[in-house]
Amino acid sequence: MASQPSAVPPEAIGSVQVRGLQGHAIIGFSVDTPKRAAKAASEGVDTTILYDGSPAPKSALETALKAHSIAVVDAGISGILFYWECHRTHTVKPPPSSYSQNYYCRTDEDPHIKNEAVVLRDVTTLLERDEDRKYVAAYWVLDDWPGWDPGSARELLAKIHALIVAKTPGRPAICGFGAGVAEPGKVNWDPGTAANYSNGGCDIVGWYNYSPFGRRRPSLGKKLDWTMKALLPAMAHSLEKKGWDIAKTPLYGIGQAWSGPYDKRHYQPGLTREEILEQAKAFCDFGADYIGWYAWDDSGYEAGTQTPNDSPVIAAGIKACRQVWN
Numbered sequence: 001m002a003s004q005p006s007a008v009p010p011e012a013i014g015s016v017q018v019r020g021l022q023g024h025a026i027i028g029f030s031v032d033t034p035k036r037a038a039k040a041a042s043e044g045v046d047t048t049i050l051y052d053g054s055p056a057p058k059s060a061l062e063t064a065l066k067a068h069s070i071a072v073v074d075a076g077i078s079g080i081l082f083y084w085e086c087h088r089t090h091t092v093k094p095p096p097s098s099y100s101q102n103y104y105c106r107t108d109e110d111p112h113i114k115n116e117a118v119v120l121r122d123v124t125t126l127l128e129r130d131e132d133r134k135y136v137a138a139y140w141v142l143d144d145w146p147g148w149d150p151g152s153a154r155e156l157l158a159k160i161h162a163l164i165v166a167k168t169p170g171r172p173a174i175c176g177f178g179a180g181v182a183e184p185g186k187v188n189w190d191p192g193t194a195a196n197y198s199n200g201g202c203d204i205v206g207w208y209n210y211s212p213f214g215r216r217r218p219s220l221g222k223k224l225d226w227t228m229k230a231l232l233p234a235m236a237h238s239l240e241k242k243g244w245d246i247a248k249t250p251l252y253g254i255g256q257a258w259s260g261p262y263d264k265r266h267y268q269p270g271l272t273r274e275e276i277l278e279q280a281k282a283f284c285d286f287g288a289d290y291i292g293w294y295a296w297d298d299s300g301y302e303a304g305t306q307t308p309n310d311s312p313v314i315a316a317g318i319k320a321c322r323q324v325w326n
Contacts (some may be wrong), residue, residue, distance in 0.1 A: 009254040014217035020137040021204075024325055026290035026318055027252065028308065034064035041068035042237065043314040047137060047292075049073040054136045054270060066135060073174065075140035076126050077160060081153055082143060083110035084119045092103060093149045104146040104320065116156055123160050138204070139164060142196060143173040151195030158200040172203035174252060179209045179235055181256070181279070184225040187234045188212070194238035205244060207235055207283070208254035208294060209233040211269040221259065221270030226278035232286045235253045244286050253283025255317065256307045257293035263300035271306065273313045280317035291321045 004234060014185050021027075031048035040048065046069060053076035053272065055061040056229070086105035089095065091114075095102050112248040114120060129299045142153060161173050175197060180188030197205070209228060211221055225231075256279065259271035280291055296308050 001175050009115050010053050016213070021071070021073075021290070022137075024322075025071075025137075025290050025292075027254075027290055028314075029254075029292065030297035031065070031068065031070060032297050034060055035163070036142075037061070037064040037070055037130065039309055040296055040314075041070060043308065043312065044318040045070060045292075045314070047071045047073060048296075049140050049292075051075045051079060054110065054130055057133065060307050062135065063126050064223075071137040072128070072133075072135050073138045073140050075132055075137050075143075077123055077139050077141045077173075078143040078176070080113060080119055080122050081141065083113040084116075085145065085149065085152065085154075085285070087111055087114055088149065088152065089146055093144035093152070094298060095146070095212065099148070101245040104144070110324075116159070119156065120159060120163065123163055124167065131168055135262070136168070136171065138172045138174055139168075140176065140206070141173045142202075143262045144176075144178060145193065145196060146190060148192050150192035154198050154201065157196060157202065158198055161201045161203075173201065174204040174206050176206040176208055176254075177235065177239070177254045179207065179231055181209050181211050181221075181226060181228060181260055182231065183223055185230055186225075187230050189231060189238070191234075191238040194235075194242050197239050197242045199208050199243050199249065199309075202244075202249060204250050204252050204290070205239065205246075206252040206254055209230075209279070210256040211259070211271070212296070213266065215267045215269060216265070217279055218260075218267050219269040221272065221275050224269065224275075226275045227282045228279065229282075232282065235285035236286075250289040251283075251287055252290035252292065253280070253286070253288035254282075255279040255291070255293045256309075257314060258295065258298065258301065260306045261302045261304040266300075268305075273316065276313045277320050281320045291318065293317070 027047040028045040089110040182188040
């Protein structure tokens, strides 16, 4: 396992060659301390997505990640896009009157990111910083998006992709699309979410599918379909209508790895060993070339939240996918 993944020869995936990421990378979100790096590596994680961006060279985190052969996916671009879209929802694209509030962002969190030119300038700065950081393997460029503004990032993502190719060639752009794990036969997915996808903006597609948010009382996940039998085909159908081909743009399946008390007043349904295994195997059976979980850290975690930091189940999920891949 290389400690500097960007130097790894290209891995053939379907009919496309993706550089930067190792073939069948195991990608965990927010492995953001030396202690978490040690734990994640012991479970089999070899790559992490960091929302705060790539760590500085020779910092404690960079040193720990390198020691454990964990590559970095810089998620800073997704943050820049969030602030741009947040500004839009408070100016040119507010939520419709049918919404009681702006659930995407309650305030205009960074008004200076007010147009595409500023977005592209800030992305360029990020890429130039990362250019010589050989431990950066890829970019997470798209995350949650408001349902009332579908497709507004599509053209901008293509421009960002062009910058990535020019400034840091060989590092793929990962576009994330989220859905909910629902009861058997039901689909908790907004097809409009796929409108941000284009072949020119995304090198890898990441699906992050979690149990329902906002529950006020303890709730088990046993009533939910962790095999996502109806959900995964529905997500694929929506993206295929936008041009996605899983043989050319690989799939990264992102499972849920936390449950219990969350965000001081809520409860996240789930999660047993069997449910984690079911979800991981479902992603890989569907054709995912990469697997991972959310998350080793989250601002909503409490002392009683079950996370990958206190469970060995992730290793079993990785094993289930390797059996599919082999």
